[in-house]
Amino acid sequence: MNAVADSHDVIQVRGARENNLADVSLDVPKRRLTVFTGVSGSGKSSLVFGTIAAESQRMINETYTAFLQSFMPSIGRPDVDALHNLSAAIIVDQERMGANSRSTVGTATDAHTMLRIVFSRLGQPYVGTSGAFSFNLPEGMCPACEGLGKVTTIDVDAIVDRSKSLNDGAIDAPNYGVDTWYWRVLAHSGLYPADRPIREFTEQELDDFLHKPITKLTIGGTNVTYEGLIPKLQRTILSKDRESMQPHIRAFVDRAVTFATCENCKGARLNEAALNSKIRGVNIADCCAMQISDLAQFAHSIDDPSVAPLLATLRNTLDSLVEIGLGYLSLDRESGTLSGGESQRVKMVRHLGSSLTDITYVFDEPTVGLHPHDIQRMNNLLLRLRDKGNTVLVVEHKPETIAIAITWSTSGPARASTAGTSATPVTWPGCGPLAR
Amino acid sequence: MAGLRTSGTLTGRHLDHRAKLRAEFRSPKGFLTINGARLNNLKDVSVDLPLGVLTVVTGVAGSGKSSLIHGSLRKRPGVVTVDQSAIRGSRRSNPATYTGLLDSVRTAFAKANGVKAALFSANSEGACTHCKGIGLVYTDLAMMAGVATVCEKCEGKRFTPEVLRYTLRGKNISEVLGMSVAEAREFFPSGQAHTVLSRLHDVGLSYLSLGQPLTTLSGGERQRLKLAIHMAEKASTYVMDEPTSGLHLADVDQLLGLLDQLIDAGNTVIVIEHHLAVMAHADWIVDMGPGAGHDGGQVVFSGTPGELVSDSDTLTAQHLKQYLS
Numbered sequence: 001m002n003a004v005a006d007s008h009d010v011i012q013v014r015g016a017r018e019n020n021l022a023d024v025s026l027d028v029p030k031r032r033l034t035v036f037t038g039v040s041g042s043g044k045s046s047l048v049f050g051t052i053a054a055e056s057q058r059m060i061n062e063t064y065t066a067f068l069q070s071f072m073p074s075i076g077r078p079d080v081d082a083l084h085n086l087s088a089a090i091i092v093d094q095e096r097m098g099a100n101s102r103s104t105v106g107t108a109t110d111a112h113t114m115l116r117i118v119f120s121r122l123g124q125p126y127v128g129t130s131g132a133f134s135f136n137l138p139e140g141m142c143p144a145c146e147g148l149g150k151v152t153t154i155d156v157d158a159i160v161d162r163s164k165s166l167n168d169g170a171i172d173a174p175n176y177g178v179d180t181w182y183w184r185v186l187a188h189s190g191l192y193p194a195d196r197p198i199r200e201f202t203e204q205e206l207d208d209f210l211h212k213p214i215t216k217l218t219i220g221g222t223n224v225t226y227e228g229l230i231p232k233l234q235r236t237i238l239s240k241d242r243e244s245m246q247p248h249i250r251a252f253v254d255r256a257v258t259f260a261t262c263e264n265c266k267g268a269r270l271n272e273a274a275l276n277s278k279i280r281g282v283n284i285a286d287c288c289a290m291q292i293s294d295l296a297q298f299a300h301s302i303d304d305p306s307v308a309p310l311l312a313t314l315r316n317t318l319d320s321l322v323e324i325g326l327g328y329l330s331l332d333r334e335s336g337t338l339s340g341g342e343s344q345r346v347k348m349v350r351h352l353g354s355s356l357t358d359i360t361y362v363f364d365e366p367t368v369g370l371h372p373h374d375i376q377r378m379n380n381l382l383l384r385l386r387d388k389g390n391t392v393l394v395v396e397h398k399p400e401t402i403a404i405a406i407t408w409s410t411s412g413p414a415r416a417s418t419a420g421t422s423a424t425p426v427t428w429p430g431c432g433p434l435a436r
Numbered sequence: 437m438a439g440l441r442t443s444g445t446l447t448g449r450h451l452d453h454r455a456k457l458r459a460e461f462r463s464p465k466g467f468l469t470i471n472g473a474r475l476n477n478l479k480d481v482s483v484d485l486p487l488g489v490l491t492v493v494t495g496v497a498g499s500g501k502s503s504l505i506h507g508s509l510r511k512r513p514g515v516v517t518v519d520q521s522a523i524r525g526s527r528r529s530n531p532a533t534y535t536g537l538l539d540s541v542r543t544a545f546a547k548a549n550g551v552k553a554a555l556f557s558a559n560s561e562g563a564c565t566h567c568k569g570i571g572l573v574y575t576d577l578a579m580m581a582g583v584a585t586v587c588e589k590c591e592g593k594r595f596t597p598e599v600l601r602y603t604l605r606g607k608n609i610s611e612v613l614g615m616s617v618a619e620a621r622e623f624f625p626s627g628q629a630h631t632v633l634s635r636l637h638d639v640g641l642s643y644l645s646l647g648q649p650l651t652t653l654s655g656g657e658r659q660r661l662k663l664a665i666h667m668a669e670k671a672s673t674y675v676m677d678e679p680t681s682g683l684h685l686a687d688v689d690q691l692l693g694l695l696d697q698l699i700d701a702g703n704t705v706i707v708i709e710h711h712l713a714v715m716a717h718a719d720w721i722v723d724m725g726p727g728a729g730h731d732g733g734q735v736v737f738s739g740t741p742g743e744l745v746s747d748s749d750t751l752t753a754q755h756l757k758q759y760l761s
Contacts, residue, residue, distance in 0.1 A: 019652055037447050039684040041643075041654045076584075291729045328477070328498030328729025339502070339677075364655075368681045371496040371710045372755040397684050402447075 008085040011052065011360075011391070015081030019046040028052070030085065031358075033382055033392045035402050044395045045364070049091065051078045052393065053362045056089035087391060089360040090351065094368065097335040097343045101148055101241050102136050105338070106288055106331030109321065109349055114314040115331070119284045121307050123277035133277075133284050135269035142271050144264035151262050152238050154230055156210065158256040162199040170198050173233060174252050182232075188219050189226050241336075269332075285332075292318055293327035320349045324381060325374050341369030345378075352381065357389035367398045375400045450685035455692070455713035457760065461740045462489045462699070462719045468509075468673070475507035476500060477733035484738075486720050487673075490695055491706045494715060494752050495724030499732035501708050502677065504724065509675055509706070516671040518679065523658050525650025527570060528559055532613060532646040535636065535665060540628040545609055549602040556609045562599040564590035594647075613647030620646055635664045638697065640690045656682035663694070673704040680711045692717045712759040715752070716741060723752045 010027040017023055021043045028034050036044045058075045097108055106112030116133040120126075123133075134140040141147030164170040166187045169178045176182050187194040191212070192205035201209065212228035227235075237249060238257065245253065261267040268275055268285035275283050279302065287295055296318035302311060321327065324345050329338075338346065344366060351361065366382065367375045379401055386392045394401065464486030473481045478500050485491055493501050509515050525534065532538040538557070546553035555562040563569025567587035571594040575583045586592045593600060593610040600608045607623070615623060621633040621642070636642065639660040644653075653661070659682045666674070680688050688711060695705050695717075707714060715721060721744050723737035736750045744753050745760065 037684070039447075039656075039686050041657050042684075045654055293729070325497055325728075328732070341497070365682065369497065369678055369710065371494065371751070372712060372759075373751045374497050397682075399685070 011086060012082070012084040013047070013051065013080065014083070016047060016051045017079040018050040019043065021046050021051070028391070028393065030087070030391045031386065031389055033386045033394065033404065035394045035396050037395075037397055037402060048362055048393050048395055049093075049364070051080055052083070052086065052360070053089040053091050054078050055080070055083050056086045056360060057091075059086065060088060087358050087360050089362055091362045091364075092344060092347050092351070092366075093364045094341070094344050097338065097346070100244075100336065101150075101334055103335045104288075104331060105292075105326075105329050105333045105335060105346060107136075108335050108346055109317055109331075111314060111317050111321075112288065112331055114310055114317070115284060115287060117310055118302070118307055118314065119277060119279065122279050122302070122304055123284075124279070125277060127273045127277045133270065133274050140270055140274050142262060142265035142269055145262035145269070147269045149262055149265065149267040149269040150259045152234070152257050152259055154233060154238075155256055155258060156230070159233075160198055160210075160229070163197055165197050166194040171229065173229075173256070174237075174249055176229075185219070185224055185226060186229065189217055189224075190219065191217075191226075288332040289330055291327065292329055292331065293322050295331065296322055296327075316353055317349065320352050321346075323377075324349060324352070325370075325377050339369050341367075344368075348381070351385065358391075360391040360393060361385055363392070363394045363396075365396055366394060367396065367401055372400070379404050447685070453685065454759065455689075455716040457716050457741050457745070458719065461742065464489050464720070468704070470504065470508045473504055473508050476503040477730055478503055478507075479733040481733065481735055483722060483735050485704075485706060485722070487704045488699065488702065489704070489719035490699055490717065491704075491720040491722065492715050492718040493706065493708045493722045493724065494710060495732065495736075496728055496751060498728030499724040499726075501724050503733075505675060505706060505708055506677075509673070512673075514672045515675060516666055516669045516673070517675045517677070518663060518666045519677050523650070523662050525653070525658075527649045527651050529650045530613075530647050531617070531636065531641070531644055531650070531653075531661060533559075534650060534661065535632050535668075537629060537632045537646070540632075541609075541612060541624075544624075544627075544629070545602060545604050548604045551602065555599050555602070556595075558594040562595050562609070564594055564596055566590065567594070569594050610647075614645060616643055616645050618642040632664075632668070635667055636661075638694055639664045639667075640687060640694075654682070656684065656687060659683065660687075660691075663691075667698070671703070673706065674698060675706045675708075677708045678710070679707060680709060680714060685713075688713050712756060715756055716760060721752075723748075723750050725750055725752075 008030070010029050012027055014025045015023050016025070020041075024043075024047060036048050038044050054075055055078050058077065061069060061072050061075065064072070097103065104112065106115070113130070116130040119133050120128065120130040128139065131137045131139050135142070135147035135149075142149070145151050159171060159173045161170050161172065166183070167178065171183065171186075186209070191208040192201055198206070198209070208228065210228050210230050212226065213231065214225060214227045217224050217226040237253065265271070265275070270285055275285060277283060282298070287298065290298065296315065299311065299315045299318055304311070321329070326342065326345055329342070335343065335346070344364070348366075363382070366378055370378060375398065382392055382394065382401075383404065396402065465488035467484040467486055469482070469484050471482050481500075481504060483504070493505055495501050506517065510517055523534070532541065542553040542556040545556045552561070554560045557563070558569035564571075564587060566589035567573050571587055571590065571592040572584045573587050575585065590596070595610055600610055602608065604612070605623070612620065612623070617633055617636045621630065621637055624630045624633060636644070641657065641660055641664070644657065650658070659679070663676075663679060679691060683691060692714065695707070698705050707718075709715065718741055721737065721739065721741050722735060723744065725732055725734065725736040737744055737748045737753070741756065744750075745757050
């Protein structure tokens, strides 16, 4: 069988000049594991991410209509003479997952979604559709903390110096300095004197200053919306997520705000109805708080033909998470708190179960954050992806992973201006014992 | 692997390179005590971390290393933490702006020529009016990828011709930004600028040019740039979360030298790390375990690497033994 179609066994890169690459030409074997290594700044990423993966993704995007393309990120054509025999590329990088407190390991892997459906079908008593178990939807969330599991309280004494008057700068919060707009609305409101120390305020004045709900006031002939300091800070600053705040705002929040577990749901994020619905005496919040390895056992113990296909997928996802070495996490862990290596492995779970083949998987340092003991496990996962018939390209420095590769190329010899000349790809003769 | 070993490249040479245990472990100047830590999976952990030496905290993923260190040390005074998060940079930021170096360079230019410092910023008054100080003109082609062309007015120099006429010791601002860190270090022989440049040199970035946009730096380069900034913060204890991520074997040696330098200056360095070369180089090792999640959360070993290898049988000890033999 010497069909022409079988002759595309290598990805050919000819004359790559992205960033500091110096006219690099090389062949990368398909359906093999290739490691790219070299000192930092030598051009590994430029070759793998900037050239091979970028061109592949650009080609895929080009198959969509111009209308759709205008909504997609536009990727420039990499600076290269020719690229042949590319296949569709999937990049698994170390980009942290969204730092949103509504995103958890459960929501990111879809395990939580499946669990919700299971509970909506089997949970006793019946409380509604799967939406009733979601802390991100009004029908499921805890009414007190709106599904965050945490409530914030502002320490008044950390932001208000009671011995000073407003004119002397009694408020110590960003954007509330003397003569700023926010300050003027407070100081000129006429509800309390701006030149008297805060501790001499009457009870009514203090309440207006700190807690008055939104009201329309006329200050010097202009209509202004007045709001007490605390609700205003809560609305303008605390509604944002800590991770996405500007550094100086975050420093303020760390100083003035205490995060406490929501009294109402005890951190479970859900309303009472959802928490009362149980399977074998366990509610969905308990499931999410379990270590994933324990939850996987629980999922295996449920046996109900009406949700069998769904349970099978759920078990599969949980088992993959355990296998990949993340069995110690729980589904309610916020994704923003995962380390770079952990989020990369969470993203990897999606691909392990996929039945697509002939994909080019591109990994950025998959062993980062792994103890030598865990590296072996990661290596096995990479080999499994390869054995399914995929091309696996890995940017890596650890000798342990370099050892399992069949071919590798090392870029260098030095870096920056002199770098990128790329060693001619060194091919390992055949498949030695280490290559398997 | 044999081919790579004998290829003579830097990687090939470093494959068999092994860091050795120290001949003598530095003796601690005191201890930093953590008492009854219970965050996440920690099981009432109490541990003494030695001061004035290099401590490595290690353990399998999920054993509670970060919970222990970040949970208990972050808020103490005099502690600077360098986490794993990547630095972000727009195409307007470069090593000079990111490290704050540009401020002193601009002041030096302004003083020498008796004009405003704002003229010497490509993000402010001095910027070329055509490309707005980027040096490139981006043409948006709607759904097709945009095209970047070198600005024809300033020829990529990013400043107006008037600004380029002002010089400092014979160089204009564009030429200074084109210098590598090593060249600039000689050009600014003293003052704040020299200090910043020396720090960049120490972390091994002396080849980087001052005006190279941060968007074109590699992961390892960004990691070291971040280290250089944090080293500038006044502190006595430095906590680093995996400083070797993104570093090649050859770069790790340089990092170890840098850590030694910090300690010799009288500081304490605590590193959360899995890299065996760093463990071997440490004065003190705290090993968390034995497993992950609820199987972890305990200190299974605390002592010098020598003791770990000879007396202990934890997972880390086994791997370190293998590495050293």
